[in-house]
Amino acid sequence: MAAPTLTRTPTSSAEPRTAGGGDQRRRRCRIRENLTAYAFLGAGLLCFAVFSWSPIVRGLLLGFQQVSFAQPATWVGWENYRRLFDDPLFLTAWKNTGYFTLLALVFGFAAPFVTAVVLNEFRHARAYLRMTVYLPVMLPPIVTMLLWRWFYDPGPGLFNNVLKLLHLPGQQWLESENLAMLSLVLVSTWANMGTTTLIYLAALGSIPGELYEAAELDGASIRRRLWHVTIPQLRFILMITLLLQIIGTMQVFIEPYVMTGGGPDDATVTVLLLLYRYAFVYNDFGLASAMSTVLFLVLGLFAGIYLRLTRGKG
Amino acid sequence: MPASSERTLIAPGEMNRRTGRVLYRFVLTLTVVGFTLAFVFPLYWMASGALKSSAELADPTPTLVPQSWHPESYSQAWTNVGLGQYFLNTLLLAAGAWLIQLIVDVAAAYSLSRLRPALGHVVLGMMLATLMLPVSALLVPTYLTVTDVPLIHLNLINTPWAIWLPACANAFNIFILKRFFDQIPAELLESARLDGAGPVRVLLWVVLPLSRPVLAVVSIFAVVGVWKDFLWPLLVLPDPARQPVTVALNRLAEFMPANQLLAGMVMASIPLLVIFLLFQRHIIAGLTAGSLKG
Numbered sequence: 333m334a335a336p337t338l339t340r341t342p343t344s345s346a347e348p349r350t351a352g353g354g355d356q357r358r359r360r361c362r363i364r365e366n367l368t369a370y371a372f373l374g375a376g377l378l379c380f381a382v383f384s385w386s387p388i389v390r391g392l393l394l395g396f397q398q399v400s401f402a403q404p405a406t407w408v409g410w411e412n413y414r415r416l417f418d419d420p421l422f423l424t425a426w427k428n429t430g431y432f433t434l435l436a437l438v439f440g441f442a443a444p445f446v447t448a449v450v451l452n453e454f455r456h457a458r459a460y461l462r463m464t465v466y467l468p469v470m471l472p473p474i475v476t477m478l479l480w481r482w483f484y485d486p487g488p489g490l491f492n493n494v495l496k497l498l499h500l501p502g503q504q505w506l507e508s509e510n511l512a513m514l515s516l517v518l519v520s521t522w523a524n525m526g527t528t529t530l531i532y533l534a535a536l537g538s539i540p541g542e543l544y545e546a547a548e549l550d551g552a553s554i555r556r557r558l559w560h561v562t563i564p565q566l567r568f569i570l571m572i573t574l575l576l577q578i579i580g581t582m583q584v585f586i587e588p589y590v591m592t593g594g595g596p597d598d599a600t601v602t603v604l605l606l607l608y609r610y611a612f613v614y615n616d617f618g619l620a621s622a623m624s625t626v627l628f629l630v631l632g633l634f635a636g637i638y639l640r641l642t643r644g645k646g
Numbered sequence: 647m648p649a650s651s652e653r654t655l656i657a658p659g660e661m662n663r664r665t666g667r668v669l670y671r672f673v674l675t676l677t678v679v680g681f682t683l684a685f686v687f688p689l690y691w692m693a694s695g696a697l698k699s700s701a702e703l704a705d706p707t708p709t710l711v712p713q714s715w716h717p718e719s720y721s722q723a724w725t726n727v728g729l730g731q732y733f734l735n736t737l738l739l740a741a742g743a744w745l746i747q748l749i750v751d752v753a754a755a756y757s758l759s760r761l762r763p764a765l766g767h768v769v770l771g772m773m774l775a776t777l778m779l780p781v782s783a784l785l786v787p788t789y790l791t792v793t794d795v796p797l798i799h800l801n802l803i804n805t806p807w808a809i810w811l812p813a814c815a816n817a818f819n820i821f822i823l824k825r826f827f828d829q830i831p832a833e834l835l836e837s838a839r840l841d842g843a844g845p846v847r848v849l850l851w852v853v854l855p856l857s858r859p860v861l862a863v864v865s866i867f868a869v870v871g872v873w874k875d876f877l878w879p880l881l882v883l884p885d886p887a888r889q890p891v892t893v894a895l896n897r898l899a900e901f902m903p904a905n906q907l908l909a910g911m912v913m914a915s916i917p918l919l920v921i922f923l924l925f926q927r928h929i930i931a932g933l934t935a936g937s938l939k940g
Contacts (some may be wrong), residue, residue, distance in 0.1 A: 339833075364765075366763050366764055368761060369757045369762065369880055372757035372761060374871075375749070375750045375753060375754070375755075375814070376750050376773075376814065377754070379750060379814035379815040380815045382795065382796060382811070383788060383791060383792075383814075383815045384788075386783070387784045387787035387794065390791070394787060399790070434900070438713045439704055445648060449655065450673065450677060452654050453655060453670075461678065464682065465685060466922070467922075468685060469688065471915050472873060472891075472914055472915060472918065474876050474892040474893075474896050475892075478899055479688060482695075482904075483691075484770055486707050487706055488703065488704060488707075488708055493706075493707065534930075534934045536654070541654070542653075545653060545657075545664065554655060554886055561655075569880070579780060583780055585782070585877060586877065596900050608785075611785070613788070614898065617790065620786045623786065624784075624786055624787075625781070628779070628780060631780045631783070631867075635778045635780075
């Protein structure tokens with residue numbers, strides 16, 4: 333990722349050419365240039381050091397400490413991890429999160445792809461369709477959640493009224509153990525598919541038309557062209573969005589926090605919701621940090637794959 | 647874009663045949679209607695719901711158009727519930743985060759791109775590495791850092807700095823700014839330098855005026871990011887008087903009358919929708935840049 337740039341700027345052109353200062357002078361100049369450069373970089377470095385790099389180290393250490401606001405932190409070894417694995421909710425949270433991620437992939441991966449392929453064929457209403465699919469992305473997530481909570485309401489809620497119109501039985505969307513997680517995935521897909529759709533559309537637009545023409549001359553049907561031209565051409569971007577989506581959905585928080593609070597009967601307690609409870613409800617920062625480390629290791633696996641894939645591209 | 651890229655999956659010939667044309671019209675209509683129902687109708691439902699009376703909202707059979715109009719729920723939400731104050735809070739958080747991010751990240755990107763300090767590539771690599779890190783894994787240690795900033799031992803809880811400062815550590819901003827600065831022809835900067843301009847002047851008078859598109863992208867994402875954020879302000883701004891509108895809406899959802907809550911939700915969304923309508927092009931450009939990074 334951190335590919336150094338190839339364009340070189342002359343670094344010491346301000347140096348007077350006639351003066352015979354020699355090495356010492358050049359070195360002094362180089363030091364001054366570095367000082368200027370670091371003066372510009374300083375504030376950014378400080379922000380990263382305080383709010384990004386040191387918390388990474390601190391997070392790892394906190395997992396082995398007992399932390400309270402009153403006393404200094406004490407070292408407790410693997411105690412937090414032992415308590416973590418003893419908590420029956422830990423396993424539940426991982427199962428629920430895995431289920432959410434799986435469902436979100438089924439919907440969130442298929443829907444934007446199909447949408448983008450279809451939208452790319454249209455010669456009319458393009459701007460309108462692009463805009464509407466992205467509208468939910470621009471809503472503050474809390475508004476989306478409150479809005480859908482109202483839609484899911486079994487009484488005056490929109491969904492059960494639509495079902496009633498179709499003479500179908502109403503559902504206990506968020507109150508039923510079976511449906512609650514699916515309901516959260518639906519909101520999440522609705523809210524986020526605009527981003528992925530637009531990314532796919534950009535990628536589809538850059539597929540060379542000759543590939544389709546050549547396939548057509550070979551007598552390939554539309555379905556075969558989709559399979560042998562479109563999908564291979566999008567393979568890289570499909571892999572990337574797949575991985576980013578796994579990483580993103582495994583950190584699901586606001587959906588269960590606002591819509592179900594983890595219920596019914598812990599059916600929607602996710603990893604991040606449990607982490608939030610450990611830290612900010614029970615004030616057990618050590619336990620929460622142990623949880624963070626586990627989450628970090630699991631997501632690090634996917635991040636590693638992402639890095640391998642993107643290396644050398646771009 | 648070359649003309650050949652206009653050619654897509656379906657051939658022009660197939661599109662022009664009679665069945666093709668009928669099918670195209672059918673799918674297009676279906677999609678337009680479907681998208682309108684799926685993505686625009688919920689917004690209409692929210693905005694019109696805010697205009698209904700509480701009794702009408704509670705009725706088990708909802709109405710498509712309000713029976714009686716109550717636009718006053720918007721002003722009630724604004725004044726009685728104090729949404730006006732929460733809006734000001736959000737505005738302050740967004741404006742500050744935008745300004746500080748822009749100053750810090752532009753300076754850093756300029757330094758890495760043009761002044762090229764020793765070990766600059768290591769610094770950039772370490773910054774980009776944080777993009778790979780799940781935000782949630784850093785939630786607890788960053789929170790503890792904000793409650794007691796190292797060395798100066800300040801507690802930033804309930805101050806806007808708790809939002810502003812962590813927002814500066816934004817590797818994505820620095821990365822796209824640096825990439826843009828890299829593309830500016832060296833001769834331009836060289837001639838400015840020969841005219842006696844120092845690095846600050848070169849940045850202000852040469853680099854920034856050329857970088858308007860990328861500055862727009864960074865600015866939009868900074869403002870939108872703060873406006874949409876929920877979890878972080880929920881943690882670091884526990885004092886209700888200082889909360890942004892997103893956190894306040896969730897806290898008040900249980901107590902507010904339904905129509906006023908909906909009015910508040912509409913108002914919390916309008917600024918972002920306006921930004922989107924005005925800057926669609928930039929947002930989509932930033933989106934694509936973000937997805938293809940690396």
